[in-house]
Amino acid sequence: GQQLNQSPQSMFIQEGEDVSMNCTSSSIFNTWLWYKQDPGEGPVLLIALYKAGELTSNGRLTAQFGITRKDSFLNISASIPSDVGIYFCAGTAGGTSYGKLTFGQGTILTVHP
């Protein structure tokens, strides 16, 4: 089936540093979304992207839909301890009409105070 390759698998950073993670696919995706998941909870939507080349911000978070429609990145600026968690990219593959999501493997973010 569809695969999303997400990197890095984990990151250990100091509070205040910027963070970047990305996601690639071998096939075209129509939408890209970024979710954050805390332990014992469901994924929470951070940013949704619908057009190739789109750059969208949500507070300290910025995400882009790659121009080839096969990749996306998420940047977090000036990290804080509450940014700790697992970040997932997700997307809907080309030809899917109803929003079935394919997820990446996740990036585990640890922020040291």
Added chain:
Amino acid sequence: GAGVSQSPRYKVAKRGQDVALRCDPISGHVSLFWYQQALGQGPEFLTYFQNEAQLDKSGLPSDRFFAERPEGSVSTLKIQRTQQEDSAVYLCASSLRTGNQPQHFGDGTRLSIL
């Protein structure tokens, strides 16, 4: 509540037992999805409902898995004759309309099969 609600939050069952997991989507949401999340992995699609119609069940791992949404709101995922490999978190998500709409997730049911 305003969000997607799932129950129970935790379920422990012996191998071979049947289990039923419930999802209450956000009121008025047309689309409902079930995903399975193994430990350390991203969620994987199981099935999709548009109102009461199950339009895609291609992700269900076997015929032991069955889902329904008879009145187009609450949905139940049933697993018959559970196996140890069924142990996972089962997530439900809903979205307002069909198409590529943002999906809002519940906190999941953590299923452990002994």
